[in-house]
Amino acid sequence: MTSPHALEGRVAIVTGASRGIGLAVAEGLVAAGARVCVTGRDADPVHGAAARLGGVGLAGTVADPAHLRELTALAMDEYGRIDVLVNNAATNQPLGPLMDADPDGWGTAFAVNVEAPLRLVQHAWRAWMGEHGGSVVNICTEGAAHVGPNVGAYGTSKAALLHLTQQLAGELAPGVRVNSVSPGLVRTEMARFVWEPAEDEIAAGLPMGRIGEPADIARAVVWLASDAAEWVTGTDLLVDGGTRVRAAHTP
Numbered sequence: 101m102t103s104p105h106a107l108e109g110r111v112a113i114v115t116g117a118s119r120g121i122g123l124a125v126a127e128g129l130v131a132a133g134a135r136v137c138v139t140g141r142d143a144d145p146v147h148g149a150a151a152r153l154g155g156v157g158l159a160g161t162v163a164d165p166a167h168l169r170e171l172t173a174l175a176m177d178e179y180g181r182i183d184v185l186v187n188n189a190a191t192n193q194p195l196g197p198l199m200d201a202d203p204d205g206w207g208t209a210f211a212v213n214v215e216a217p218l219r220l221v222q223h224a225w226r227a228w229m230g231e232h233g234g235s236v237v238n239i240c241t242e243g244a245a246h247v248g249p250n251v252g253a254y255g256t257s258k259a260a261l262l263h264l265t266q267q268l269a270g271e272l273a274p275g276v277r278v279n280s281v282s283p284g285l286v287r288t289e290m291a292r293f294v295w296e297p298a299e300d301e302i303a304a305g306l307p308m309g310r311i312g313e314p315a316d317i318a319r320a321v322v323w324l325a326s327d328a329a330e331w332v333t334g335t336d337l338l339v340d341g342g343t344r345v346r347a348a349h350t351p
């Protein structure tokens with residue numbers, strides 16, 4: 101477990117933190133001593149989460165470049181620094197075969213899952229990290245490594261995010277570390293359509309015997325954000341309960 105004081109004095113932005121993995125990440129960062137700035141599209145859950153976390157919140161979509169500028173300004177005005185950036189907000193839309201995909205929907209998947217993380221890294225770099233250093237963690241997915249039915253837009257955009265992570269890690273070293281965490285199936289709203297109808301069956305096929313909980317992912321993110329991972333950059337940390345190796349598992 102990361103030390104309870106690992107992020108004392110640090111400030112973190114976490115996008116999409118009104119519920120699910122983002123909220124658990126924000127809770128983990130606060131437990132490690134950080135102050136947080138959280139986002140989400142629906143205002144009430146964002147402000148509720150920010151209040152419970154003792155931080156600040158901003159409602160808006162990461163697909164809107166103006167929102168990302170405002171978010172950076174909020175963190176700097178409120179706390180004067182941005183040490184940690186967790187690009188967590190994402191969309192799994194449009195679902196379905198790519199031949200049916202509406203180009204605008206495809207574009208939105210890339211705007212939310214790839215462009216927004218890059219824009220925010222640029223803002224954080226210019227506002228603080230370029231001069232003072234920092235740590236970026238992008239939330240990818242175990243599924244980015246292989247193809248699957250109906251998730252072509254999501255998988256392609258997350259594979260691009262994985263590449264972006266490595267590219268930025270090389271460009272921004274040594275001051276700023278850039279890593280990703282790739283979750284397997286986690287009990288959240290986004291993945292409810294996958295786990296709810298078949299949780300027992302899915303869990304039985306996983307080497308670790310259960311689907312993931314948001315806190316499983318949060319612990320990995322907090323570690324990567326902290327100095328405990330000071331020699332780690334450009335890495336994708338797979339936190340998937342053994343999903344990738346399940347073919348060798350005999351329940």
Ligand SMILES: NC(=O)c1ccc[n+]([C@@H]2O[C@H](COP(=O)([O-])OP(=O)(O)OC[C@H]3O[C@@H](n4cnc5c(N)ncnc54)[C@H](OP(=O)(O)O)[C@@H]3O)[C@@H](O)[C@H]2O)c1
Nearest residue numbers: 116118119120121140141142161162189190286288290291
């Ligand atoms: N759950 C899984 O099995 C799983 C597996 C692999 C990877 N992941 C990744 O984990 C991350 C978190 O997903 P989750 O499962 O925790 O999803 P979730 O429970 O649906 O939570 C998503 C969060 O992001 C916010 N959000 C969604 N779209 C946004 C946008 N355009 N701009 C700003 N905020 C937005 C949501 O609030 P609003 O709806 O109010 O905006 C919410 O706070 C994503 O990057 C996802 O791809 C999840």
